[in-house]
Amino acid sequence: MIRTHACGEVSAKDAGKEVTLCGWVDTLRVTGKISFLLLRDRTGIIQIFLDTGLTEKYQHDLKKESVVLVAGIVHKRPENQVKKELKTGSIEVAAKKLELVSAAETPLPIDVIEDTTTNIDKRLDYRFLDVRREQVKHIFLVRSKIYSKTVEFFEQAGFVAVQTPKLTASGVESGAEEFKIPYFGKTASLAQSPQVYKQMFVVSGLEKVYEIAPIFRAEKSHTTRHLTEFTGIDFEMGFIKDEHDVMQVVEDYFKFLLNEIKKSCKEELQYLGVPVDIPKSIPKMTLGEARKILKEHGKTLPEDEDPDAEAEKLIGDYVKKKYNSDFVFVLDYPWKKRPFYHMRPENNKKITKSFDLLYKGVEIGTGAQREHRLDVLEAQAKEKGIDFKKMSFYRDIFRFGAVPHGGIGLGLDRITQQLLNLPNIREAILLPRDPERLTP
Ligand code: AMO
Numbered sequence: 001m002i003r004t005h006a007c008g009e010v011s012a013k014d015a016g017k018e019v020t021l022c023g024w025v026d027t028l029r030v031t032g033k034i035s036f037l038l039l040r041d042r043t044g045i046i047q048i049f050l051d052t053g054l055t056e057k058y059q060h061d062l063k064k065e066s067v068v069l070v071a072g073i074v075h076k077r078p079e080n081q082v083k084k085e086l087k088t089g090s091i092e093v094a095a096k097k098l099e100l101v102s103a104a105e106t107p108l109p110i111d112v113i114e115d116t117t118t119n120i121d122k123r124l125d126y127r128f129l130d131v132r133r134e135q136v137k138h139i140f141l142v143r144s145k146i147y148s149k150t151v152e153f154f155e156q157a158g159f160v161a162v163q164t165p166k167l168t169a170s171g172v173e174s175g176a177e178e179f180k181i182p183y184f185g186k187t188a189s190l191a192q193s194p195q196v197y198k199q200m201f202v203v204s205g206l207e208k209v210y211e212i213a214p215i216f217r218a219e220k221s222h223t224t225r226h227l228t229e230f231t232g233i234d235f236e237m238g239f240i241k242d243e244h245d246v247m248q249v250v251e252d253y254f255k256f257l258l259n260e261i262k263k264s265c266k267e268e269l270q271y272l273g274v275p276v277d278i279p280k281s282i283p284k285m286t287l288g289e290a291r292k293i294l295k296e297h298g299k300t301l302p303e304d305e306d307p308d309a310e311a312e313k314l315i316g317d318y319v320k321k322k323y324n325s326d327f328v329f330v331l332d333y334p335w336k337k338r339p340f341y342h343m344r345p346e347n348n349k350k351i352t353k354s355f356d357l358l359y360k361g362v363e364i365g366t367g368a369q370r371e372h373r374l375d376v377l378e379a380q381a382k383e384k385g386i387d388f389k390k391m392s393f394y395r396d397i398f399r400f401g402a403v404p405h406g407g408i409g410l411g412l413d414r415i416t417q418q419l420l421n422l423p424n425i426r427e428a429i430l431l432p433r434d435p436e437r438l439t440p
Contacts, residue, residue: 008044015076065104071097138268149260154210164197190216198236210235224424229433236407243369246406284329316361340384342368359418367408374398
């Protein structure tokens, strides 16, 4: 490696040692004949002292965001001169040698400072520079942990990781949302959900499966919560009594996840100013109950209508106040609004054994018990005007022994957005895709 230490790793314990550091020029402050260089890498910022000789030689080369290699001696600062705003504030490195590794052009196309005024579109055009900002970096360090802790949870809970095709013939969700692409004289669709496959591999005997993978939706929505490509966290499990067994796993998952994030992302959460509340249990309400609550708050949700963004926000605020919970399961969505594969209760064919999960007033997951009885499933497909015969490989799943099962699809991007209170889902994904954006 070209460096002995990362910038944020150097501490008072290293006083007197020679270290070699390499990172980006955050700022250079020249005062008379000497200067102070703030050098930055992923681990933090460190102050480097440049004497007259080095200042004279390099002050014009050390443009912001250039990469430099510095060798120098660590000095402990006197107690009354500790720089509290820096993690490495108790020390300073007196440079002996400096090398410009890669010069940054000026001017920079976007602000690489915390209080940026660059708009989000421009920031996304130069996302690799934007990620150099502490705030943005911290978001993606947390997202990375959400990913790895999710894997940890499902592995511990005995789920099997699967990777299913993203080039598909067609899904079982609404066809309108599919991206069609040419495929050797045929038309393929980019997977809009691993729905078919996760059910297939529960029935295959793997019993409990999960997948964290891209999902594509040709939705022309311009909102702060929709993307055309996002990362789905899907799981599916067999031998369930009903949809409440699925909700129990979802509750266990979020308790585990938030506990782990709280423990392992202390620095990031502190920097971002985000408190994390861990649910003791997740309250449940039916959509009918939610409708009543909404009405009491001045919002009428027509029968057979799903809650819109405003309604979800109102429900979120209500459960926070009433149960002190950031999460809520909303149950019993109308049959009219749900896909044909959702199971319906025996005593009420107008609703489904389905649920949505709201987190801080935004839907982050949809789940259900699936209909596994072929005759009932065929009848449900017919009711929805679907030619089930054309979906022969989906139909086959239920012909040779299908266990009762259910699952949920969650969005990693929305989980990150809601956990970190980000105003726009585009802040929670490195390179968002929406109807206007295909680059970088
Ligand atoms: P659904 O279509 O509700 O359900 O999607 C599940 C979850 O995926 C996320 N999500 C999105 N995130 C960003 N941009 C989008 N355009 C977008 N669309 C959806 C949300 C949502 O809750 N097959 C079912 C799941 C199941 O029943 O298991 C499905 O795909 O967080």
